[in-house]
Amino acid sequence: MSARPLTVMLVAAEASGDDRGAGLARALRRRLGDRVRFVGVGGARMAEEGVQSPFDISELSIFGLVEGLLAWRKVVRRADETAAIAAREKPDVAVLIDSWGFTLRVAQRLRKLDPKLPLVKYVAPQVWATRPGRAKTLAGTFDHLLSIHAFDAPWFEAHGLPVTFVGNSALNVDFSGADPARLRRQIGAGPDDPILLVLPGSRPSEIERVLPAFEQAVHILKDARPELHVVVPAAPTVAATVKGRVAGWPHRAHVLEGEAAKHDAMKAATVALACSGTVTTELALAGVPMVVGYRLGPMTHAILKRLIKTKWVTLFNIAAQDFVAPELIQDECTGPRLAAEVGRRLDDAGLRRAQVERQYAALDRMGRGGPDPDEAAAEAVLRVVGKG
DSSP states (O other), X not given: OXXXXXXXXXXXOSHHHHHHHHHHHHHXXXXXXXXXXXXXXXXXXXXXXXXXXXXXXXXXOOOSHHHHHHTHHHHHHXXXXXXXXXXXXXXXXXXXXXXXXXXXXXXXXXXXXXXXXXXXXXXXXXXXXXXXXXXXXXXXXXXXXEESSTTSHXXXXXXXXXEEEOOOGGGGOOOTTOOHHHHHHXXXXXXXXXXXXXXXXXXXXXXXXXXXXXXXXXXXXXXHOTTOEEEEEOOGGGHHHHHHHHHTOSSOOEEEXXXXXXXXXXXXXXXXXXXXXXXXXXXXXXXXXXXXXXXXXXXXXXXXXXXXXXXXXXXXXHHHTSOSSOEEEGGGOOHHHHHHHHHHHHHOHHHHHHHHHHHHHHHHHHTTTOXXXXXXXXXXXXXXXXXX
16 A cells, blocks of 8 residues: 655645745655645645645735734634645645734644644744734744745744745746747837836735726826836736726736736836735846835724834835835825836836846845745755655
8 A cells, every 4th residue: 555645735825825835835746746745725826736725815815904803704714614624634734824814823723623733834924024922923833934034033933933944935036938029029019118017916905905006107107108018917816806907997008917927027027016015026036127006004004103113115125224116105105106206217227227236236135046945945844744
């Protein structure tokens, strides 16, 4: 009788976690072949690697204290359903990716279900920026932390939690297959035509709060620059909503889906207008100067203003300790303000070059060119289960 394959439970509740979960699954399969199987919760990319999610994770892509409270019943129900997967499938290890509130609730349920099940947290809460007490909570719940920032470890090791630095997968995005000329042909752009990339986020709440200001900025820019091509890569979690919104714009814009198309667009873009998040690191890696915008619910913003210890929200700005890319947050995130900053970059090639150089320098401080995070994470998970 053949040995039971290693059963790995992977849980992700938003697009960036779905990417990391899929990468980890691929790395584990490269090492173990058919001696590993995957169960859990994830999105489209994890589904391609064999993780059949019982529900659509887009409903859990929640950001904000107030929004989290309003969604509490739904989060609890989905956490119960996720724990039920573990009860049925009996995993050998559970890796819970990002999404602090949801994955913490899942971990608590898994711990009660099977106290001996190794629990691995992939991506630490940013306790160096806000709510440092979460480090103690995490250490009391999980057995191991996979960190994407080299400066994370001391915060958690101080509470006795083992930490493995695996690096940020956004710093290892492979653009070697990207073809900017293919994107230009697809949208009917000439070799020198300006292209504005618009990335309004991957959470429904981001589309609701950020996209209206981005839309207004696009209309202002297109009215002043009819030759400008607008491209909107849509995250799988919000693709239908984004397509519906863009279809109503008075100016033509091209909505793209899929990683290959997004990478083509990033390499072709003149400037990007981006919602704060993982995508800003990818854009910087692709060499795209950008303007970053973000909006929270008013009450959440009022609370977080008192809690957050850093004045930057973009990771490479935090690494540089400077506004390498402008950040227009909350009341500053308006169509005219965004359009003015994007317009400056569309009109000034020297400004674009200088910003790209500073973005690259910040990425180097973040660990660009380091080991493959997927492989490092796979190795760490196998060590946790005694197979490394």
